[in-house]
Amino acid sequence: GNEGGTAEALAGTERAKVQDYADSIEAIRERNRRIDAMADRIRRHVPQLDERQLSPDASTFQRQQGHVEVLLGALISGLTNVVAFTVDELGHDYTGITGMEGEKVNMHDVGHGKTIAGVPAEEIRRRCRLHHMTLIDRIVTRLKSVPEGDGTMFDNTLICYFPDAGETHHSHGTEYPFIVMAGANSRLNLGRRYIRLPNYGEPGHRTLGNWYTTLLNAYGNPIEHYGALDLGLNKFGIDQRGPIRQFSS
Template sequence: MNHKNYFSRRRFIQSLSLGASTPILGSMLNRIAMGAQGEIAPMRFLFVVEGNSVPPRQVHPEGIPYVEREKRDRYVEHSLHGLKLPPALVPVEDFRERLTIVQGLSGRMCSGGHSSDHGALGAYHANQGRDIQAATIDGMLGQAFPSIFDNLVLGISSDTDKVVDFNCSASSPNRSLATILHPDVAYGRLFGSVAEGTARSTFQARKNLLDFMQQDIRRARREVGSVDREKLDTYLSAFESLGMKSKRLVEVRDQLVEVAPHLTNKYTSTVETDRLDAHFELVTAALIGGLTNCATIASGVGFPNFNVTFSGLGINTGKHPIGHALYDKEDQSAWEMAEKIKAFHFSLIARTMRALDQIPEGNGTMLDRTIVVYLSDGAETHHSQCFEWPFVVLGTGDGKIKSGGRYLQFPNYANRGHRTINSLYNTLLHAAGIPYDTFGTMDPNLTEDMHHGPLTEMLV
């Protein structure tokens, strides 16, 4: 290395950053300076969980013969070069080189049915969210790359009045992460310190309330016995954590000003496409602003709230009846509606990826260290038994995951070479620099090697 050039570049970028006339220019130059200083930016993850299944054929490229699960007797790999992507994946065509389609993984340790709830990201039987056995993969990665919000979980529900749900993510055993369902509430939580009007006053009122609650608990704990004091300490710790988040949001107010989305009518809309659009906008801003390094979009996740009607796409049928009619050979309308809904999700994913790709960081862009994972909480079909669980992965994790556009198909359940969703999550952990090989719980009908370790076929 030419040390003279290294330090010259470093000092030049730092001087530009200090004299930058706008906050956004300063932030961008700081990201570029990471490369000059040898600093490594955090890995980032976006999980997009869509309710009501992902039929394997809907993410299967044209030009590759489709093989039914029961007939898959060996591992098969194809390049996506020259192949036509299925309608659902057309929106991410520009990112074909970063695209990996994974077919054939099983998740029989999960509950199946309409939804596996936390099990989809946790690889365990969650019993409709009543038995949260461990941190989910997003919870684990969020803790590995902490920020003001270790995890940001946003979503939509068929119950449009519901503000918060606890349906897919967890930070530890018996601790579900809240899924914020109303974009205006999420906006206030993330950007209330720089907002105007109601969002600003709500943020300040919440901050004041947290301060008062902490003071009251501290006074009370001085007057109770040791057992009650221990219980109060748990509450105090929770309120202090929330209070610290509010304090840090105030401290980074200048940084938030540059990334906060413009608050439009879609943030208060009851139309599901508007809400989903707004949530993706918030996630993008939060990732760029450094508020979080791990975000999850839960789109109609969990029973019975997966029955979202995508009227904003001109669809007047709920996802529950769509799921029942997916395989009606005489009427393909349900299949086409499901494809249209998936394509909408991937159009929002593509928008987020483009935004990240426009932000310089180190010697590349923010997208280089970002991995997007798309799946369903319902595995492969409406009433799933989790014999097969399709995944779409976008991103290379700063060169940790093989690129070039790839289609991977693993052997049928229990056949030699078969793998489980545990292995995919182990792969993400390895890509993140965490050599973890035993994520989730085991399917008792499979051998240990089918769960253990990463999918070496995906790693560089």
């Protein structure tokens, strides 16, 4: 179609609005053309899901295992280079937790320390995190099996495992730990280390904005700072701009 032609009879903001719609439609068409050209490769990497993962009665654990296969198919086929996978947040109801498979567990209650079916909250959280690690292990193992360049796909991969909250259940965000796993070609100096940066307001304190700035700088975007500055840090005289030097290669 010629959606853009409709805009020619219009003026001002209406013309710009219709042209934006037309550009969006064309962008979708271009995306679909590119996907059609990748059909053979996509077909080779269609995720293989079992009946449990496809069932309407699948547990949270089973669905997440299926989601991992879908994201792996998307990455390996080249449909995307970035995947965001929310495995947990305080509003989730979890089913299929090891040892309490028949229970529907509200993670907000767990955050408040509630014992469910005789299992303490910390133990429930531990079982969920162990499950999350099995998902990550599946991702890493599969990517390590896929050749890419002179190595494997995982060599060119960075995985960030975020916490379910900050320093407490209802946090202020003064702490926000990550587990970061990177392949051999990472441009960050991570090196199998536990790194704890100075606390909020202390000399050398860095923010999440600095972390994302570090990632962007390492991979070709020399941005000075990602996101908004924390005005609460001004009274401490902390320079919030720039990357985290400890992570620079």
